[in-house]
Amino acid sequence: MKKIIFIITLCMFSYGSIKAQQTPAKAQSEPITIIGATAHIGNGEVIDNSIIIFENGKITAVGVNGGITSKGKIIDASGKHVYPGFIAPNSTLGLVEIGAVRATDDDSEIGNYNPHIRSIIAYNAESKIVESMRPNGVLMAQITPRGGKISGTSSIVQLDAWNWEDAVIKLDDGIHMNWPSTFTRGRWWMGEDPGFKPNKEYTKQVTELVDFFNQSKAAIKSNNTTENLPYHAMNGVFDGSKTLYVHSNTEKEILDVLAFSKENNIEKVVIVGGYEAYKVASLLKQNNIPVLVTRTHSTPEQEDEDYDLPYKSAKLLMDAGVLVGLQNSGQMERANTRNLPFQAGTVAAHGLDKEKALQLITGNSAKILGIDKIVGTLEVGKDATLFISIGDALDMRTNQLEKAFIQGRDISLESHQTKLWKRYSNKYNTK
DSSP states (O other), X not given: OHHHHXXXXXXXXXXXXXXXXXOOOOOOOSOEEEESOEEEOSSSOEESSEEEEEETTEEEEEEETTSSOOOSEEEEOTTOEEEEOEEEEEEOTTTBSOTTOGGGBXXXXXXXXXXXXXXXXXXXXXXXXXXXXXXXTEEEEEEOXXXXXXXXXXXEEESOOSSHHHHEEEEEEEEEEEOOOSEEEOOGGGTOOXXXXXXXXXXXXXXXXXXXXXXXXXXXXHTOTTSOHHHHHTHHHHHTSSEEEEEEOSHHHHHHHHHHHHHTTOSOEEEEEXXXXXXXXXXXXHTTOXXXXXXXXXXXXXXXXXXXXXXXXXXXHHHTTOOEEXXXXXXXXXXXXXXXXXXXXXXXXXXXXXXXXXXXXXXXXXXXXXXXXXXXXXXXXXXXXEEEESSOTTSTTTXXXXXXXXXXXXXXXXXXXXXXXXXXXXXXXOO
């Protein structure tokens, strides 16, 4: 009997060793200097033959190699490129592991109005999908809830941690609201006529949202914290401590969102999706409203639109002076998040300057999420969250990471995918 128990225990230990995620890296113990690389700062600036020094997880020097004295461990990255860690906004990373397995799906809550629901407490830092982001340079993400009219509260994390407490960069940064759609598709399974048609309930649905905001303001003003938790959770939106992320797409929806935010004196508003945002770009600029645009690698929604509209919509907005970032919501969004740098590369291929395209997933996203004082660019005083790539990180052919650091910690770039790649590379090796 003892022998059987021993064998079972050994098998379980072996299985756990094989299947476990990479252990998070230890804290930085000595200064690190990267010399010789082309440094892409993330704000449009490029430094050839650069030197970057970081200590205790913070960048302490950035400049041209030769003008600054090296410290600690020296990494010669001559001929290579250094980038700030890429940021993935509006992501459900760590909330769903296997879409077809309900027990691993925790990205939404029952009910329509859930501003008090915090996505961060459901975040699984040991997700294998999270682990697979890092080899492409995606080192941070905004963990965002889904569903309902007000989905809940997001938080921003770094992608190398034991648990959500260790992962947090910014806790409860904003509340996500799904603005009613001006169009609807017939639900054939409910006996409705199929097809794309105007939403007859649009005005009623907007009125319901207006009523919820009015009731929230009244509840907050009454100062009765036991009255209604969802109402009081909206306080951050009204006092400006939280951003209101409004998921909306059509021109009319966005115009109504602008009017709604003015009527409610909401200081921080971000449009998420914004498929037709380019049509009202001047108003967005005028009202200082950023946009996290629809996934770049998409097809046009209307038959009379340019075939490359999703590829160039970010450029159209940036040319108008709007602050723009890239997000990746949609089908297979968690696995596809690793392609975020290549989506930025597609925008560059359709007319946007390469360094401005880089800003879409670094400096711009950091500003939109309110974390630009600590990450997003390679500047003194910011977190040493960065990586070294053999080539252009926005090109899938040359995005080959050699080293990556999160808050100065030398993280592993291994994942279940890299292990499979090595395994089958060996299998078909003809040598």
